[in-house]
Amino acid sequence: MIQLEQVTKTYPKASRPSLDNVSVSIEKGEFVFFIGPSGSGKSTIIKMLLHEVTPNKGRVVVNSKDVTSMRSWKRPHFRRSIGCVFQDFRLLPNRTAYENVAFALEVIGKTKAVARRVVPEVLELVGLGGKEHRYPHELSGGEQQRVAVARAFVNRPLILLADEPTGNLDPDTSIEIMRLLDRINRTGTTVVMVTHDSNIVNQMRRRVIEIESGRIVRDQARGVYG
Amino acid sequence: MRVKYVLSEVLVGLWRNVTMTIAMIITMAVSLTMLGASGLMYSQVNDMKDLYYKNIEVSIFLTKEANEQQRADIDAKLKSDPLVKEAVFVDKAEAYKRFQEMFQDAPDLLSAVKADSLPESFRLKLVNPEQYREIYNQYKDTEGVDEIVDQSQLLDKIFKILTSVQNIALAAAAVMAIAALLLVANTIQVAAYSKRREVAVMKLVGASNWFIQAPFVLEAVVAGLIGSLLALVALIAAKYLLFDGALSDLQGLLSPVTWGDILVVFPIMAGVGGLVSAVTAWVTLRFYLRV
Numbered sequence: 001m002i003q004l005e006q007v008t009k010t011y012p013k014a015s016r017p018s019l020d021n022v023s024v025s026i027e028k029g030e031f032v033f034f035i036g037p038s039g040s041g042k043s044t045i046i047k048m049l050l051h052e053v054t055p056n057k058g059r060v061v062v063n064s065k066d067v068t069s070m071r072s073w074k075r076p077h078f079r080r081s082i083g084c085v086f087q088d089f090r091l092l093p094n095r096t097a098y099e100n101v102a103f104a105l106e107v108i109g110k111t112k113a114v115a116r117r118v119v120p121e122v123l124e125l126v127g128l129g130g131k132e133h134r135y136p137h138e139l140s141g142g143e144q145q146r147v148a149v150a151r152a153f154v155n156r157p158l159i160l161l162a163d164e165p166t167g168n169l170d171p172d173t174s175i176e177i178m179r180l181l182d183r184i185n186r187t188g189t190t191v192v193m194v195t196h197d198s199n200i201v202n203q204m205r206r207r208v209i210e211i212e213s214g215r216i217v218r219d220q221a222r223g224v225y226g
Numbered sequence: 227m228r229v230k231y232v233l234s235e236v237l238v239g240l241w242r243n244v245t246m247t248i249a250m251i252i253t254m255a256v257s258l259t260m261l262g263a264s265g266l267m268y269s270q271v272n273d274m275k276d277l278y279y280k281n282i283e284v285s286i287f288l289t290k291e292a293n294e295q296q297r298a299d300i301d302a303k304l305k306s307d308p309l310v311k312e313a314v315f316v317d318k319a320e321a322y323k324r325f326q327e328m329f330q331d332a333p334d335l336l337s338a339v340k341a342d343s344l345p346e347s348f349r350l351k352l353v354n355p356e357q358y359r360e361i362y363n364q365y366k367d368t369e370g371v372d373e374i375v376d377q378s379q380l381l382d383k384i385f386k387i388l389t390s391v392q393n394i395a396l397a398a399a400a401v402m403a404i405a406a407l408l409l410v411a412n413t414i415q416v417a418a419y420s421k422r423r424e425v426a427v428m429k430l431v432g433a434s435n436w437f438i439q440a441p442f443v444l445e446a447v448v449a450g451l452i453g454s455l456l457a458l459v460a461l462i463a464a465k466y467l468l469f470d471g472a473l474s475d476l477q478g479l480l481s482p483v484t485w486g487d488i489l490v491v492f493p494i495m496a497g498v499g500g501l502v503s504a505v506t507a508w509v510t511l512r513f514y515l516r517v
Contacts, residue, residue: 077432
């Protein structure tokens, strides 16, 4: 599903590479944690999978598409197969939970009728049934993140990328979000999550890839934070 | 639904930043008015050239001592000259008659000039009035020729003035166009900034580039088109007030500006206004949104 082959990325003006000869292979349906200190290169991997940055060396293949040589005009269509969740939720403040999710559908050309059918379903799935018409400021942090997960998942993407999705949430809420991601993973969606949260990693017991200074120092099938 | 979305975004965008939108439209309108005016002047000057050059003539005046033989030689030479369309000989009596007609209001002058004191001349119409210089060079040293006078030299001066007025209008249009361009770029930046969250989400979920850009570009195009409509109104007002009003006494001198001329200029103004706005907005977005 995802292959990084000897990927090296050095940002302009940086003294050392963010990623240094990294090779990773992630199968369809896996749940993978990327852990490591700040600046270790975890976020660069997420950006690469989104075709936001391209490697200096090596090859990135996502969804059997070679992202390395992908032209930027193909990026929008490519992204429709990837869902994305961030630490800061990135919801539109002037739209309700329903409208936030529907917006993601409508801007890629789905009709309002499709949105009316699919959006309540996915909001129900993330546990927000009955709160469709609340605005983000009327929702708790955990609920806002659920809206974000609903928006990421509404297209039924093959891959869900989560960049520290629990970074702004308290431990109990974090665990609820993890349950949600786990449930999404069980539908066959590959989940790649970047995190600092040792509790979560230890509880989930999933594949853990640890990065330090741009190199993979550990890749463990049912790992702990360590 | 997508068309409806884009259109409502355009209206919201124009309204959100309404002072800037108005500034953009006004600058655009002034610039396009200048462009339209210089376009009209261009066709005007061409019409006038046709009109005037058709009627002007070159006069070859003969010396007083010119004899019959020299006159016949020149006549024969002119008749066979491919540059000359028509040559008419004006003898002393004819010259005096024309002189009398021209100065009939000045009897003192008439009485001072004797019938045989005016020189004989050939009045030529040229195939191409701008080839005056060649005629001049050919005939200036011919026996019996005193002086060659070309009316087109006077006209050239008039047209030079008109052309420079036209150039000034074009330059003003260009300067205003730069101002309009910068205003469009700024407006689009402000619009993109106020919609940065929406744009970020759209990029994230894979909305196509044209769909992200369309509302911004159309916003600029609509402003450009409104500007060109205002420019059209300005030109119509100018025709009413200037040509049909203050300058109507010069009607015989200036060729008239028709409604047809203005209607021909309008699509040019609208096209330039719309296209310049669209390209500016698009380039701004490429730098600002990196889409």
